[in-house]
Amino acid sequence: MxxxxxxxxxxxxxxxxxxxxxxxxxxxxxxxxxxxxxxxxxxxxxxxxxxxxxxxxxxxxxxxxxxxxxxxxxxxxxxxxxxxxxxxxxxxxxxxxxxxxxxxxxxxxxxxxxxxxxxxxENWLGAGHNCASMVAVTLGTGVGGGIIVNHKVINGTNGTGGEIGHITVKPGSPHYCNCGRYGCLETEASATAIARKAKERQLKNENGFLSSIKNPEAKDVFEGLKQDDEDCRLIVKDVTDQLGLALANLAVSINPEKIVIGGGVSKAGEQLIEPLKTAFRKYALPRVREVCDISIAELGxxxxxxxxxxxxxxxxxxxxxxxxxx
Amino acid sequence: MxxxxxxxxxxxxxxxxxxxxxxxxxxxxxxxxxxxxxxxxxxxxxxxxxxxxxxxxxxxxxxxxxxxxxxxxxxxxxxxxxxxxxxxxxxxxxxxxxxxxxxxxxxxxxxxxxxxxxxxxENWLGAGHNCASMVAVTLGTGVGGGIIVNHKVINGTNGTGGEIGHITVKPGSPHYCNCGRYGCLETEASATAIARKAKERQLKNENGFLSSIKNPEAKDVFEGLKQDDEDCRLIVKDVTDQLGLALANLAVSINPEKIVIGGGVSKAGEQLIEPLKTAFRKYALPRVREVCDISIAELGxxxxxxxxxxxxxxxxxxxxxxxxxx
CATH class of the missing domain: 3.30.420.40 (ATPase, nucleotide binding domain)
Known part of the structure; x- marks a missing residue:
């Protein structure tokens, strides 16, 4: 059979x-x-x-x-x-x-x-379109990642390949990560991190968009950005700048065809992707960014x-x- | 035949x-x-x-x-x-x-x-010992790199895979890189960068080990370290800290078995490897550093x-x- x-x-x-x-x-x-x-x-x-x-x-x-x-x-x-x-x-x-x-x-x-x-x-039927090399990022409660090179996922020596949430983006940061260290990408670009940043901004500005929301979440920050709130704009700029730097540094090593962003935060769509592309362009080697497209995941x-x-x-x-x- | x-x-x-x-x-x-x-x-x-x-x-x-x-x-x-x-x-x-x-x-x-x-x-006959995944770093006039995953080199989408010299380690740095950008690993950890740091220290300290050398090179800095010179120690600490951070961030993505350091600067041997290992341990996810050995290249x-x-x-x-x- x-x-x-x-x-x-x-x-x-x-x-x-x-x-x-x-x-x-x-x-x-x-x-x-x-x-x-x-x-x-x-x-x-x-x-x-x-x-x-x-x-x-x-x-x-x-x-x-x-x-x-x-x-x-x-x-x-x-x-x-x-x-x-x-x-x-x-x-x-x-x-x-x-x-x-x-x-x-x-x-x-x-x-x-x-x-x-x-x-x-995503590589087979989603935003990855069967490309030989891609990076998939999941922005949710944490930050997850999967890297495909030469049509294969990088599983790694002890199954830790693609753990990009634990790239150190802020050495010396006071923000503790579940991995036991500080300053990981996960503590700067996850939905949890965005909510924390929103609360920090609330304390500083009593008149902004965020001040009226009891426990602001990542989606509230993107709603505020839509309404042109300055605090929300600064939070998204900070998050995408750090994520863009981490991805540019990964991309100069992997030279992928595609970066695909999924997870709850990716529902922000273009509001996330546009500033992320700007940051990525700033930090990536020209030859690397020329061939690397960034888009939202498609398979949910x-x-x-x-x-x-x-x-x-x-x-x-x-x-x-x-x-x-x- | x-x-x-x-x-x-x-x-x-x-x-x-x-x-x-x-x-x-x-x-x-x-x-x-x-x-x-x-x-x-x-x-x-x-x-x-x-x-x-x-x-x-x-x-x-x-x-x-x-x-x-x-x-x-x-x-x-x-x-x-x-x-x-x-x-x-x-x-x-x-x-x-x-x-x-x-x-x-x-x-x-x-x-x-x-x-x-x-x-x-190095993967075949040198320090890599046929391991499935490794990162090779060349510290010379510039900083080069080669990454092997699943027994294959990452050539990349347009031949730019493994260009780890162009990882941005100091956003906003004033040090120009040949790639047209600023703050690349190459401007912080190459032999050229070490020589520049030595000259900067010379200007600040008229009594140190470096003050007697006309145009100090990377090898002079390691000679000074051997003689316990404080300036030289600080230069090597700075260089290995930045290299260790970049390699730890790469390692959490690749999860390699081995990192091999070659090129002219690698002649410093243990004087380079020891502080590099310390920095790597500081920045790498525990599961990643547990399986990743760092050593000097063997094939020259x-x-x-x-x-x-x-x-x-x-x-x-x-x-x-x-x-x-x-």
């Missing part, structure tokens, strides 16, 4: 998203189940396998037509064996997740960090399951037209 | 180095010829081809036993076709160098930037020809034991 389909699984702290895709990227079906994080998340894998079994039955899909499962989870994960060094939100540590899922589901499994998997999704919450399916595709297909060793 | 040898060619502003290596990395022969840069360097390729022809004759090596030629040159170069976008020192611009050499020598040709090729050399001037040969090896061998898609 010919194998022609892939399973993508995106394990988050609240839900597990799943999907079946065909080799052209057509989504045959997608669904989700709750993530049970109790008891160190030790029922998650059997929950996933059981739900997959039921759904394949309902869809009348023969398991032998599946190439395998691609899984994304938050944390540090080795790609080939799907070994999870640590996934704090889920409760896993030193867990042979790939092997467990392979046993439970009877399918081959590959895995990676959720941000890396989302990057693969589906990036993870699509990327999971694409990971399986890249691992099981040796050659594709127009792209070596995809 | 079985193909079992590779040619490495390293084109510099003064000499062209060449070598024949076998598949185990044994250097069968190495030699060099002057680089004739007159008339936009348009005789270089025929000089190389002619010298190669003569030398192979002398060595009684049948051309049919050669897999091809791997060439390094300073500038922006596309790897697959060996197309040179620009190589300022040599005088080339928009030059189909790979095709020209292929015609002249009757062999397959691959090419890359000299720093990328040197990184490949042979890195280029060895890397050229290795480029051919990686392009002509599909699989090797212990390393996929090398």
């Amino acid at each position: 010919e194998k022609d389909k892939y399973i993508g699984v995106d394990i988050g702290g609240t839900t597990v998203k799943m999907a079946v895709l065909d080799r052209d990227g057509e989504m045959i079906h997608k669904w989700e189940i709750p993530t049970v994080t109790e008891e160190s998340g030790n029922s998650i894998i059997s929950d996933v396998a059981l739900s997959l079994e039921h759904t394949l039955d309902e869809l009348k899909i023969d398991k032998r037509t599946l190439h395998g499962i691609g899984v994304g989870a938050p944390g540090f994960i080795e790609q080939e064996e799907g070994y999870v060094y640590e996934a704090i939100n889920i409760g896993w540590k030193d867990f042979g997740m790939g092997e467990a899922l392979k046993q439970a589901a009877g399918l081959q499994v590959w895995a990676d960090n959720d941000a890396n998997i989302a990057a693969l999704g 919450n589906d990036a993870g399951v699509i990327g999971g399916a694409f990971l399986v595709k890249t691992k099981t297909e040796n050659k594709q037209t127009g792209a070596q060793e995809r | 079985e193909k079992d040898k590779y040619i490495g060619v390293d084109i510099g502003g003064t000499t062209v180095k060449m070598a024949v290596l076998d598949r185990d990395g044994e250097m069968i022969h190495k030699w060099e010829i002057p680089t004739v840069t007159e008339e936009s360097g348009n005789s270089i390729i025929s000089d190389v081809a002619l010298s190669l022809e003569h030398t192979l004759d002398e060595l009684k090596i049948d051309k049919r036993t050669l897999h091809g030629i791997g060439v390094g040159a300073p500038g922006f170069i596309e790897q697959e076709e060996g197309y040179v976008y620009e190589a300022i020192n040599i005088g080339w611009k928009d030059f189909g160098m790979g095709e020209a050499l292929k015609q002249a020598a009757g062999l397959q040709v691959w090419a890359d930037n000299d720093a990328n090729i040197a990184a490949l050399g 001037n042979d890195a280029g020809v060895i890397g050229g040969a290795f480029l051919v090896k990686t392009k002509t061998e599909n699989k090797q034991t212990g390393a996929q898609e090398r």
Whole structure:
């Protein structure tokens, strides 16, 4: 029986998203189940396998037509064996997740960090358009990243590749990062950081746009920018300047074709992208910025399951037209 | 006739180095010829081809036993076709160098930037020890870099991958870089930058170690450090702090196994590596620094020809034991 389909699984702290895709990227079906994080998340894998079994039955899909499962989870994960060094939100540590899922589901499994998997999704069917090298940035509660070079995600020596939220942008900063250090990009450009900056501005200016909002969030700052508020303009300039510098410095190393910005903050669209492009142009080597486009991610919450399916595709297909060793 | 040898060619502003290596990395022969840069360097390729022809004759090596030629040159170069976008020192611009050499020598040709090729050399037979991912830094007149990920050099979208000398480390710095911008790593950590810092210190302190030296160079600063001179200590601390920050920020993206420091400044050995490691540890994410070793390059001037040969090896061998898609 010919194998022609892939399973993508995106394990988050609240839900597990799943999907079946065909080799052209057509989504045959997608669904989700709750993530049970109790008891160190030790029922998650059997929950996933059981739900997959039921759904394949309902869809009348023969398991032998599946190439395998691609899984994304938050944390540090080795790609080939799907070994999870640590996934704090889920409760896993030193867990042979790939092997467990392979046993439970009877399918081959590959895995990676959720941000890396989302990057693969955008690379396949989203804003990345199959380019050989790209950087995907997720601006949410934290700052995540996934880097693709020579058509492959950089998983790294111990699964820490693409952790661009922990680029030090402000040495000596007083702002503590969850990683145990200070001055990380995450403490300057995440939704959390933007909210903090809004509160700091509130204290300084009693008449600005922000003064009327009780607990201002990142979206309020972009709303204020729309209304031409000076405080909000300065916050966005500061955030995009630091993000633009970090991305320009990464781009001179990677020389990517594309930078894709996703996550909650990216809903600001052009209000974020325009000042970000200005900062990037200022700090990037001319040859590097000439070929590097910056745009908003296109797949939203589906990036993870699509990327999971694409990971399986890249691992099981040796050659594709127009792209070596995809 | 079985193909079992590779040619490495390293084109510099003064000499062209060449070598024949076998598949185990044994250097069968190495030699060099002057680089004739007159008339936009348009005789270089025929000089190389002619010298190669003569030398192979002398060595009684049948051309049919050669897999091809791997060439390094300073500038922006596309790897697959060996197309040179620009190589300022040599005088080339928009030059189909790979095709020209292929015609002249009757062999397959691959090419890359000299720093990328040197990184490949160190990766094969030097301090890189065949690791899957590493960063090679060249601290000389400028700052060059080569990044290897998943066993391949990052050539980039337009041959600008690994240009880490143009990471912006001091936004707003008054120090002009040859790239047309300010505050690049090259203006802070090259031999040229160290000499500039030494002159600045001389003007401030008439009694220090540096005051007796007419035109202090990088090596004088390390000599002064050996003699416990405070000015020299501060210069080395400043240089290694900025280099350590840039490398830590790169390492959190790449998650490499190894960082290898080469070029003239690397002759300082432990005097450079120790403070560099201290800075790197300060700025790098714990998981990243745990697996990343920093050491001095081992191949000296042979890195280029060895890397050229290795480029051919990686392009002509599909699989090797212990390393996929090398």
